[in-house]
Amino acid sequence: MNPLSQLPSVDRLLSEPAVASLVDIHGRAIVTQLVRTALAKARDAIRAGAPLPGTARLVADIGADARTQATPKLRPVYNLTGTVLHTNLGRAPLPEEAVAALVAAARSPCALEYDIGSGGRGDRDDVVSDLLCELTGAEAATVVNNNAAAVFLLLNTLAQKKEVIVSRGELVEIGGAFRVPDIMKRAGAKLVEVGTTNRTHLEDFAEALSPRTAMLMKVHASNYTIQGFTHAVPESELANLAHANDLPFVVDLGSGTLTELERWGLPHEPTPRENLAAGADLVTFSGDKLLGGPQAGLLVGRRDLIAKIKKNPLKRALRVGKITLAALEAVLRLYRDPDRLHERLTALGQLTRPQAEIRAAAERLLPVLQAALASLPVDVEIASLKSQIGSGSLPVDRLPSAGFAVRAQGRKGGVLNRIEAALRGLERPVVGRIEDGALLLDLRCLAPDEEPEFAARLSALSRLGASRSLSGGR
Numbered sequence: 001m002n003p004l005s006q007l008p009s010v011d012r013l014l015s016e017p018a019v020a021s022l023v024d025i026h027g028r029a030i031v032t033q034l035v036r037t038a039l040a041k042a043r044d045a046i047r048a049g050a051p052l053p054g055t056a057r058l059v060a061d062i063g064a065d066a067r068t069q070a071t072p073k074l075r076p077v078y079n080l081t082g083t084v085l086h087t088n089l090g091r092a093p094l095p096e097e098a099v100a101a102l103v104a105a106a107r108s109p110c111a112l113e114y115d116i117g118s119g120g121r122g123d124r125d126d127v128v129s130d131l132l133c134e135l136t137g138a139e140a141a142t143v144v145n146n147n148a149a150a151v152f153l154l155l156n157t158l159a160q161k162k163e164v165i166v167s168r169g170e171l172v173e174i175g176g177a178f179r180v181p182d183i184m185k186r187a188g189a190k191l192v193e194v195g196t197t198n199r200t201h202l203e204d205f206a207e208a209l210s211p212r213t214a215m216l217m218k219v220h221a222s223n224y225t226i227q228g229f230t231h232a233v234p235e236s237e238l239a240n241l242a243h244a245n246d247l248p249f250v251v252d253l254g255s256g257t258l259t260e261l262e263r264w265g266l267p268h269e270p271t272p273r274e275n276l277a278a279g280a281d282l283v284t285f286s287g288d289k290l291l292g293g294p295q296a297g298l299l300v301g302r303r304d305l306i307a308k309i310k311k312n313p314l315k316r317a318l319r320v321g322k323i324t325l326a327a328l329e330a331v332l333r334l335y336r337d338p339d340r341l342h343e344r345l346t347a348l349g350q351l352t353r354p355q356a357e358i359r360a361a362a363e364r365l366l367p368v369l370q371a372a373l374a375s376l377p378v379d380v381e382i383a384s385l386k387s388q389i390g391s392g393s394l395p396v397d398r399l400p401s402a403g404f405a406v407r408a409q410g411r412k413g414g415v416l417n418r419i420e421a422a423l424r425g426l427e428r429p430v431v432g433r434i435e436d437g438a439l440l441l442d443l444r445c446l447a448p449d450e451e452p453e454f455a456a457r458l459s460a461l462s463r464l465g466a467s468r469s470l471s472g473g474r
């Protein structure tokens with residue numbers, strides 16, 4: 001008898017109790033589709049010589065597919081990479097105040113462009129512009145989708161078909177897609193490079209001035225440093241030169257923080273307030289780097305320049321939504337109380353977490369990880385690690401941290417890759433890093449109140465460990 005004709009029908013499978021309960025959870029359309037796919041796969045397999053699958057097997061596969069399909073693509077992970085502001089993992093985690101504000105804004109109508117005082121039309125930038133001015137000393141401020149958009153909009157508004165003078169030492173690439181020369185070109189501005197990679201002087205800028213010059217620009221070399229025989233022109237001198245020629249001086253600061261980081265024992269990172277005080281006319285920076293807020297690009301500075309930028313039709317294309325503004329407003333409010341900032345701003349709390357506290361967490365969790373990996377040929381130990389800030393902030397500074405180092409016994413290095421993959425395969429994936437032959441899990445970004453759930457998820461690993469998938473079948 002032809003085994004193909006012995007496969008159950010779609011309706012027959014749909015009436016299986018286990019499949020019927022999937023219909024209750026996921027809906028008839030999705031489950032019917034999964035049943036058809038499962039039957040098509042079974043037919044292909046049979047034609048290729050496989051035996052007829054039992055109904056129980058088909059039902060189990062349909063259930064597994066339903067679970068996989070229902071799992072959101074954008075889901076929380078544990079960031080144990082040691083990089084706090086990890087661009088691929090969404091950069092700064094938001095503080096509770098911001099989460100509450102964005103949920104409220106998402107759920108209900110809100111006064112986004114509505115002046116509650118007069119009942120007239122408002123401007124969405126007003127949600128945060130007063131706070132931004134207070135925190136940076138600027139006259140005016142506006143917000144767009146990210147800092148790349150802020151730089152683009154600034155150049156397109158003020159330098160289209162004109163020249164922008166930048167030091168050769170500052171022509172940075174940030175994470176592949178943002179390169180200063182490329183963004184200039186797309187914005188319609190002509191880049192005029194001056195000086196050399198390591199040394200640029202005021203005369204280099206002065207000699208490059210022409211009737212076509214639109215501005216002098218400084219780009220904060222976020223993700224690298226130049227050391228040794230170097231010279232950069234102080235901002236105040238660039239500002240003076242620009243102003244003597246009736247030109248604006250603008251700064252792409254990248255990771256702007258609004259507070260003095262050295263207060264928390266972190267290295268100094270320039271602030272927009274410092275740039276403006278040194279004479280910058282406009283400063284752009286990111287919302288989700290050291291600032292610790294949502295993805296956004298902030299422009300602060302001279303009132304007349306900000307007004308021009310806001311009139312550019314591209315501002316409409318690059319503007320932010322209410323959810324971003326709600327979160328940003330909440331985060332900026334936290335900066336008004338610097339004394340408690342490290343307790344309330346999640347990213348700053350993670351960056352300032354003392355090594356001893358992280359090590360204590362590692363000691364609490366060590367037995368859990370050891371038990372989870374007990375069946376595998378690996379050694380698990382607590383290790384002193386070095387975290388980095390990430391997102392191109394303070395690239396050479398490292399934060400003393402702690403966590404686990406998992407090393408293979410003997411020369412079975414492949415086991416680490418399998419553990420790393422199994423950690424990624426957990427319901428809430430755990431993302432670590434493999435370095436110098438060890439799998440490293442940096443616990444800096446695991447909040448103490450997340451530890452019980454984290455421990456429970458690690459225990460799920462031991463069930464995997466007993467199975468062939470993790471031990472490699474040997």
Ligand SMILES: *Cc1c(COP(=O)(O)O)cnc(C)c1O
Binds near residue numbers: 254255285287392
């Ligand atoms: C990060 C960075 C950017 C890009 O900012 P996004 O917010 O990621 O768009 C631009 N310039 C500098 C100097 C940066 O550090």
